[in-house]
Amino acid sequence: MTNSNNQKTSMSDGVHPVFWWNIPCSGMIHVLKAFVETVDPAAMVVTGTLSRSRKAMGWDDQGSLFPHHIVLRDTEWDEKGISFLNKYRDCLHIFNGITHPARMNRLIRYACDQRILFCNMSEAYANLQSGVPRIAKALYMQYILPWKTRPVAEKSLGVICLSGSSEAHFRQFRRLGFRKVWPFGYYTDEDPAFQYKRAEDGKIHILCPGLLEAYKGVDILIKALHQVRQEGYRNFLCHITGAGSQRPFLEALVGKCDLEDAVIFEGVLDAGQYKDLLSHIDVLVAPGRVEPWGIRVNEAVQRGNVVLVSDGIGAAELIKESGGGAVFKSADSRDLARKLCLFLSDERRYLKAKSDNLTFKEQISCEYQSRVLSRMIAQLAEMPHES
Numbered sequence: 130m131t132n133s134n135n136q137k138t139s140m141s142d143g144v145h146p147v148f149w150w151n152i153p154c155s156g157m158i159h160v161l162k163a164f165v166e167t168v169d170p171a172a173m174v175v176t177g178t179l180s181r182s183r184k185a186m187g188w189d190d191q192g193s194l195f196p197h198h199i200v201l202r203d204t205e206w207d208e209k210g211i212s213f214l215n216k217y218r219d220c221l222h223i224f225n226g227i228t229h230p231a232r233m234n235r236l237i238r239y240a241c242d243q244r245i246l247f248c249n250m251s252e253a254y255a256n257l258q259s260g261v262p263r264i265a266k267a268l269y270m271q272y273i274l275p276w277k278t279r280p281v282a283e284k285s286l287g288v289i290c291l292s293g294s295s296e297a298h299f300r301q302f303r304r305l306g307f308r309k310v311w312p313f314g315y316y317t318d319e320d321p322a323f324q325y326k327r328a329e330d331g332k333i334h335i336l337c338p339g340l341l342e343a344y345k346g347v348d349i350l351i352k353a354l355h356q357v358r359q360e361g362y363r364n365f366l367c368h369i370t371g372a373g374s375q376r377p378f379l380e381a382l383v384g385k386c387d388l389e390d391a392v393i394f395e396g397v398l399d400a401g402q403y404k405d406l407l408s409h410i411d412v413l414v415a416p417g418r419v420e421p422w423g424i425r426v427n428e429a430v431q432r433g434n435v436v437l438v439s440d441g442i443g444a445a446e447l448i449k450e451s452g453g454g455a456v457f458k459s460a461d462s463r464d465l466a467r468k469l470c471l472f473l474s475d476e477r478r479y480l481k482a483k484s485d486n487l488t489f490k491e492q493i494s495c496e497y498q499s500r501v502l503s504r505m506i507a508q509l510a511e512m513p514h515e516s
Contacts, residue, residue, distance in 0.1 A: 144246070144510045145171040147217055149210075150225045151233060152177050156315030156424040157225075157291075158194060163499035165197045173197045173220075175213065177206065177232075206232040211239055221510055222247040223289075227305075228277045241284040248286040248509050250313070252421035253298035253443075257344040275305050282306030286509045289313045289502075292421045293443040309512065311505045314443060315422045316498040319431035319490075320404075328409040333365045333473060336410040336434075338425050339417075341373030346416035346439060348375070348382055349462045353416075355386035356466035362473045363391075367414075368406060370395045410434060411479075412472065417442050418460050433487040435479060437468050447493060453486030 146169065148161050153176045161174045174197060193200050201209055214222065214236060222240055226233040227249050240247045254274065256266045282288075287309030292298050294312035302310045328334050339345050347369060354367060369379070369392060376394065383392045398406065413429035419441040426444035429436045430451060438445045441459030448454045455468040472479045491497060 144219070144221050145169055145173075146506050147172070147213075147220045147222045148174045148225070148250075149222060149233065149236065150174065150176045151230055152179055153191075153194065153198075153200075154315075156317055156422070156427075158198075159318060159495040160316050160498050160502065162195050162198070163495045164502060165195060167496055168499050168503045170197075173199065173217070175199045175201060175210075177201055177203065203232075207235060210236045214239060214243070214245055218243065218245050220246070221286075221506065223250055223506070224248075225250050227251050227281055227288075228274075234281075237281055241281060246286070246510075247284075248288065249281070249307075250289040250291055253290060253292040253295070253301050255292075255419050255421050257419065259343050279306040282308075286512050287311065289505060291315060291443075293446045295443065295446075298443075309509075311508070313498075313502065313505070314447075315424045315427065316493055316495055317424060317427055318495050319428055323432060324408065325433065326408055327411075328366075330366070331364075333411045333479075334409055335365055335367040335412045335414055336370070336406070336429075337367065337414050337416065338370045339415075340371050341369075341375045341379060343375060344418050344420070345373070346418045346441075346460065347379055349418075349439075349460060349465060350414050350416040351379060351382050351386060351388065351392065352462035353465035353469060354388055354391060356463060357469050357473065358386075358388065358391070360466070360470055362470060364473060365391065365412075365469075367392045368395050368410070369393065370398055370403070370406070372397050407432065411483075412437065412454075412469075414465070414469075415439060415442055415444070416465065427493055430486040430493060431490045433483045433490075435472055435482040436486065437465065437472075439465075447489075450492075451486050451489035453482045453484075453489060 150157060165172050178200060222245060224233055224237050224247060228234050254270055256263055258266050282305055285307060288302050288307045289311045290298050290302060291313055293314050299310045337347060337350050341347055380394060383389060412435045415423050415426055415438040417439050421443050423442040423444040426436055426438055426447055430447060430453060436448050436454035438448050438456055439459045440456050445456045448456055457464040457468050
């Protein structure tokens with residue numbers, strides 16, 4: 130395929146995407162698999178192997194997951210990556226990253242130098258730090274990051290934002306030098322064999338999964354549950370999973386709020402234990418102060434849970450669309466308590482929210498979102514570019 134300057138190309142003209150993904154992330158790899166299987170059989174997916182930290186979290190590195198999935202070991206990225214770029218230089222290369230990780234950035238820079246057609250897929254940059262590190266990162270994001278990203282952004286056709294459709298995120302990417310921004314997220318399919326069974330105690334079981342770190346906002350949930358108790362509601366039991374540096378503080382907070390009989394710290398569960406717990410969960414709470422997305426929200430929607438999510442989380446837009454729960458103001462325990470009370474006090478509202486999420490399930494399936502992604506890529510491929 131040969132193009133003169135500023136000529137437009139499209140997938141129908143033979144421009145097929147090559148997705149470069151750092152690891153086989155469970156929140157994206159199955160969307161890319163569906164893309165290859167149902168949208169464009171000529172598309173390819175290149176990933177690295179799972180990191181040690183991901184394996185320690187229970188992720189299973191299964192190698193190549195489908196015929197067009199190429200796995201590069203850490204030592205292979207430079208030589209084989211550049212060889213692959215040259216071999217498929219007439220494709221549209223979609224890089225999961227901009228300046229990080231270093232191995233991805235080296236390939237992006239090579240694509241820039243060789244005028245290989247590419248765009249980026251990236252989360253919006255978030256500041257999850259606290260104290261002095263938060264100030265340092267804020268300064269980095271304001272003054273250094275634009276300087277680092279602009280050489281790439283000026284050559285890129287655009288960026289697919291993996292943090293949803295927030296206008297604040299769009300403005301951030303424009304400040305970083307990208308001319309076009311498209312909204313997307315992370316998507317996965319819940320196990321079709323999943324079956325819900327109401328807990329024998331008759332209570333509404335609440336789940337808060339993830340890390341026990343400040344940015345995850347678990348303290349906000351505990352304070353909200355204390356306020357819910359003060360309103361007279363005792364028909365719930367909250368399960369908090371995961372580990373982190375805040376666990377001692379959070380356990381002490383539960384004691385201070387007199388919630389020992391209402392909150393269980395489950396710790397890190399293996400896959401079987403987690404599956405058993407999910408089978409009787411009714412409500413998922415995602416109280417993070419700020420998070421780029423939040424794949425647990427997707428999973429809860431697909432299970433038919435009621436979902437209460439902070440507006441600081443990218444995936445909050447799913448609940449705004451589905452109507453299957455509520456969005457509360459980030460870091461506002463009183464707002465979360467009010468939203469919890471709505472569902473603890475009104476069974477019809479609670480049942481409707483569960484039903485609304487199950488109805489919305491298809492729209493966040495991997496196959497559905499692979500078609501959404503294909504429309505974005507078609508628009509990207511139609512954009513004027515220099516050969």
